[in-house]
Amino acid sequence: MENGSGHNNLLQIIGNSQAIRHIYEVTAKVSNCYSTVLILGESGTGKELVAKNIHFNSSRADKPFVPVNCGAIPTELLESELFGHEKGAFTGAIATRIGRFEMADGGTIFLDEIGEMPTILQVKLLRVLQERSFERIGGTKTVNVDVRIIAATNQDLELSVKEGRFREDLFHRLNVIPIELPPLRKRTEDIPLLCGHFIEKHAKRFGRNPITLTDDALKIFTDYAWPGNVRELENAVERLLVLKDNDVIAPYDLPERMTGKKIPDLPDIDDDDVNPFVGGIDLNAALEEYEKRLILHALELHNGVKSQAAKYLNINRTTLIEKMKRLRL
Ligand SMILES: Nc1ncnc2c1ncn2[C@@H]1O[C@H](COP(=O)(O)OP(=O)(O)OP(=O)(O)O)[C@@H](O)[C@H]1O
Numbered sequence: 081m082e083n084g085s086g087h088n089n090l091l092q093i094i095g096n097s098q099a100i101r102h103i104y105e106v107t108a109k110v111s112n113c114y115s116t117v118l119i120l121g122e123s124g125t126g127k128e129l130v131a132k133n134i135h136f137n138s139s140r141a142d143k144p145f146v147p148v149n150c151g152a153i154p155t156e157l158l159e160s161e162l163f164g165h166e167k168g169a170f171t172g173a174i175a176t177r178i179g180r181f182e183m184a185d186g187g188t189i190f191l192d193e194i195g196e197m198p199t200i201l202q203v204k205l206l207r208v209l210q211e212r213s214f215e216r217i218g219g220t221k222t223v224n225v226d227v228r229i230i231a232a233t234n235q236d237l238e239l240s241v242k243e244g245r246f247r248e249d250l251f252h253r254l255n256v257i258p259i260e261l262p263p264l265r266k267r268t269e270d271i272p273l274l275c276g277h278f279i280e281k282h283a284k285r286f287g288r289n290p291i292t293l294t295d296d297a298l299k300i301f302t303d304y305a306w307p308g309n310v311r312e313l314e315n316a317v318e319r320l321l322v323l324k325d326n327d328v329i330a331p332y333d334l335p336e337r338m339t340g341k342k343i344p345d346l347p348d349i350d351d352d353d354v355n356p357f358v359g360g361i362d363l364n365a366a367l368e369e370y371e372k373r374l375i376l377h378a379l380e381l382h383n384g385v386k387s388q389a390a391k392y393l394n395i396n397r398t399t400l401i402e403k404m405k406r407l408r409l
């Protein structure tokens with residue numbers, strides 16, 4: 081597998097930023113060693129995707145990849161979930177049950193949201209990391225497993241260590257190969273590629289034409305902060321595919337949250353606006369550019385409803401339509 085891409089499209093890590101290219105390199109290198117990997121990044125940055133890539137590109141690929149969300153399972157259940165229990169270990173333990181570590185034997189366990197791991201379980205986990213062995217709850221027999229451990233968190237674990245919420249020895253055991261996924265707003269050059277990828281992925285699924293974004297719409301995409309990172313971008317693309325019938329997406333097709341309600345800035349005067357004969361400013365071109373921006377802004381605010389946009393601009397609807405024609409909007 082080259083470039084860290086997976087067996088199929090669903091596992092492909094898309095991007096051409098320095099950060100993503102670094103991730104291709106590291107995932108390729110760690111795939112065939114046993115070392116523990118710690119994946120750090122905000123929500124939706126692709127931590128699980130990277131974990132799966134490491135597993136499915138490794139010699140363990142035909143063995144299980146077992147994810148556990150340590151933050152979503154209550155403490156009492158999490159211990160049994162991870163390590164299993166013997167029959168009669170506690171009320172309701174009517175049969176022996178193996179835990180996720182045993183299920184992952186030969187393969188990879190993905191400990192998601194490791195920062196949420198309760199302190200009492202951190203000790204038991206530390207031992208698994210050191211010895212690859214543990215006892216089931218209520219059991220005396222030591223269970224040995226051959227498991228690759230990948231952990232992920234969106235928390236600042238070093239801070240959690242300082243504040244006493246996370247064991248320092250466990251942190252060092254996990255932090256053998258750290259992989260950091262920067263937030264999407266810090267790798268905006270990946271946004272057009274990701275858009276194209278998700279358009280292709282979902283247009284097929286909905287049996288509709290792919291969409292294209294106008295340059296202005298794409299600029300809004302790249303300027304937006306994406307607090308939910310790649311997941312939010314994927315959802316935004318999916319929504320456009322479902323809700324919009326047009327094949328070309330313009331700024332006013334985008335949600336207000338993304339476009340903002342700010343009145344557009346005055347345009348930068350670029351070479352096109354400079355009158356080549358006198359070397360000054362082409363006033364008409366510059367005014368036309370600003371007129372265009374204000375009209376688009378009005379249309380965005382009113383979801384493309386021309387009568388409302390015209391009212392907002394204090395012009396007639398017919399005047400607006402004439403202007404849009406002249407400005408080719
Ligand atoms: N670089 C990428 N290329 C293609 N798809 C991506 C990329 N990064 C993330 N995705 C997709 O975005 C979605 C979210 O990614 P993932 O679940 O791996 O994020 P996460 O970091 O685990 O998020 P959370 O912290 O919320 O669990 C998934 O559908 C994933 O396939």
Ligand SMILES: [Mg+2]
Nearest residue numbers: 124127128192
């Ligand atoms: Mg995740």
